Amino acid sequence: MTDTVATAPSRSIVTEIPGPNSRALLERKAAAVPQGIPHQLPVFIAEAHDAIITDVDGNRFIDLGCGIGVTTIGHTNDAVVAAVREQVGKLTHSLFGTTPYEPYVRVAEYLAKHTPGDFAKKTFFVNSGSEAVENGVKIARKFTGRRAVAVVEHGYHGRTNLTMTMNFKPAPYATGMGPLASDIFHAPGSYPLHDGLDGAEAAERTQYYLEKHVGVSDLACLVIEPIQGEGGFIVPADGYLPAMQEWCTANGVVMIADEVQSGISRTGATFASSLFGWEPDMVLSAKGIAGGMPLAGVTGRAEIMDSVHTGGIGGTFGGNPVSCAAAVAVFEQIEEHDLNAQAQRVERVLRPLLDELAERHEEIIEVRGRGAMLAIELVDPATGAPVPAAPISKACGEDGVLVLTAGTDYNVLRFLPSLAITDDQLREAVDVIDRAIASTKAA
Template sequence: MSLEQKRILVTPIPGPTSTKMQERRKEVIAAGVGTLLPIFIDEAHGAIMKDVDGNQLIDMGSGIGVVTIGHTNQRVVEAVQNQVAKLTHTLFTVAPYEPYVRVGELLVKHAPGNFKKKAAFFNSGAEAVENAVKIARKATGRTEIAVFDHAYHGRTNLTMSMNFKMHPYGTGFGPLAGSVHHAPMSYPFRDSEGMTGEEAATRAITYLEKRVGATQLAAVFIEPIQGEGGFIVPAPGFLRTLGSWCRANGIVMVADEVQSGIARTGKWFACEWEEGFEPDLITVAKGIAGGMPLSGVVGRAEIMDASHAGGLGGTFGGSPTATAAGVAVLEQLEEGGWLERALEIEALLYSRLNDLKSSHPVIGDVRGKGAMVAIELVEPGTKKPNPPAVEALVKHCHENGVLILNAGTYNNVIRFLPPLAITDELLTDALDVLAAGLAKLA
């Protein structure tokens, strides 16, 4: 677990060995499993990934927010090694084991809300979302689910129905699940100038009351900061107003924190940034287990307990190794320093990106929280989306050893999700490469 935390290029990207491996891949791996960056990673540590050709790349994506505390975090590796040597599987609902309970204790302790909470664990973010739907329907006796424009919730049949953008996640995979309704989101960069969060929430509530009816809704799902949608941060007051309406109408308010949770934004959960907003349920995954497949739902005990025994679970959900990794992650977060580091990363990103925005009118907006920040690219002088600029910048960064990710409903957003373990020097180097790409665009 020792890689020099430095960007090193020894071959073009992709290198010859990666290129050969891509040919092997094409022979046996389904075409639907796409690749953003056609290199093969051999090892990784901290914020550096080393490919099979010896190139070392700065990871500004963290596996799309998964290795929040860094690649091959020592305590996570040790926890997995120790656990896998002791017990790999029983299925918790057949014969339970302690790490599942311990990670539940930690998650319940740090989830927001002044009420008794309980948790349940699964494998993926989409699985957590689907189980939250099940729990909400069981608890309320209602069927309808509300989601928001620009949302992303997963690739299963139900979560594809909950997504806003059809391609590539749902194209040709229908018919999709019913009883899902999309409401307008607060999008400050594109909303009417001066629209407040309360006004945007009233717009969404009015739509849902007229289109669905409050008494029909089991749950409202929202990402406190939208991920795939382009790191859209709703205007202050939007989440609070929405939550108050849900509470007044017996609707389960669900915060999908699969990408934004677990210290990513400088708080344990992104929803904590909105004063007075307490979701009934929160879905988690990605950063909770340092790279191991673990997801969960945590929330009000009386809602979580609504399901009958056997209604929740799954063969591999909350496996011994994954929950052991989760304990290692959450205990480190609890010890301190990580939330503060997320805010330090935010300050560095905002300072540099806003400087670039002032000199490059192709950057229309800089937004986000903590180590979850994005730039939205536009045609200069307008708010018209500029996907070609994103494509060119991503290509430039990849060729120069910096992994960045695109996003956004209009394919015109670049998102930055660096590991909290990244050094200021690496972050500065990555942004220097981005700046050089912007200069080429100009």
């Protein structure tokens, strides 16, 4: 990992944003790429390393987004790059279900070791987080023989037909794209800032909804993000997740942790579920698992995973050998370099800076999150109305820091820095965020 004391590159804005080369590419994008694919920062990236991205005009940005949590280990991590180069020279593709290869098995072994719970587990691989969610649901239905799928409010699970139905917020992910999938139920979850409930109370509310509006005998699975991502990095009240797991186990319901964004050392634990004392029946991983290469895993209790007949799961590109080699390199660094400690370091530095920011800006109603997955929620103190986060994000980008937005009401700034970011880069980034908040208020 990057030495947090050594001097590292900083941001450097040498043109207007976007610069001339990015503007030319934006014109080409408009002509060749559907308008449904947006861009938050209107620049084209030429290269990146650790926590710095450089655009085609030579502007350098501190990256607090990591491709939405993908390059947790850092852009172009040396060990990941070396593993990919070596694997490309050996084997680029072989359908694992036809002619297997060792890296696939090795990553499955790492997941069995690092996901919460001391019980036998098995894993198979797909290409994306949405695919992992789809397959988790499919397996739960097969195992239980039940039809219904439950999720909780403010959740986000993907852009496929099933997963966009599972999302709490249909716009923009499902607008005009129906008919949607059937047998999906949205239950109240745990949002301490707004519901004021402790974990036991929130769990009782969720259970009541599921018992009365779904019916336990029809419920195959409950899918929950341990820390909700697109919903605004919502951290549930203590005790909520274990209470829901106990209820699910008692009622024969498969409880699934969607750790697509929160997993792989993002929160200071290899999987965020363990921070809450939760041992899910199934864990879904993606994003940070392969250091920027496309890979997603479905890991579950062996008896659940083995309930599927031969040929019922898999896919042509799932568990590609190059992506698996990259994932091996990530897990080796989790174990050898204690990436969880690096995420904890990020929180120790960034959280107090964000708390100080909240003291200066009264519209910051809460600072929340864990590890290198932190956020601030913005509300107008006079009216209680959500404060849009997009103008602040735009101002940050123009000043050399990439910051993502989130939240059901689009009023959350979320911070997903890589674990390679230095303390100085974090401080510099927060200074930029401070100025951006001030400038948008003055506008």
